[in-house]
Amino acid sequence: MEKVRRLRAMGSLCRQQAAYNGMNKWKLLAEAEYWEHLAEIELSAYFQECNVDSSTSSHDLAVVRKLLQSGDEVTLKPKVGPTRQTSGALQ
Numbered sequence: 787m788e789k790v791r792r793l794r795a796m797g798s799l800c801r802q803q804a805a806y807n808g809m810n811k812w813k814l815l816a817e818a819e820y821w822e823h824l825a826e827i828e829l830s831a832y833f834q835e836c837n838v839d840s841s842t843s844s845h846d847l848a849v850v851r852k853l854l855q856s857g858d859e860v861t862l863k864p865k866v867g868p869t870r871q872t873s874g875a876l877q
Contacts, residue, residue, distance in 0.1 A: 787832065790825050797821035827855050 800818035804811045831851045 790829050790832070793821050793825035793828060797825065830854050 797818040797820075800814045800821060804814035804818065807814065831854050834851075834854070
């Protein structure tokens, strides 16, 4: 969460500079948007880690973080255990 706070602070600094620097206003506002985007990615990854089952390895968490940073849509599917066959049922 500390990293999210620092990223948002960077965005805030860029917006403050844009208010006083008319020549680079749009560049600074774009940079502020970039910092906010990074903060959102980090926050999303943080909550993904909080919600992940304790049996998930740290490698799996790194993969989730990479996917979130890539900007692709991510859909997590629950793990499904072995299915039981019932007598007389066709599969």
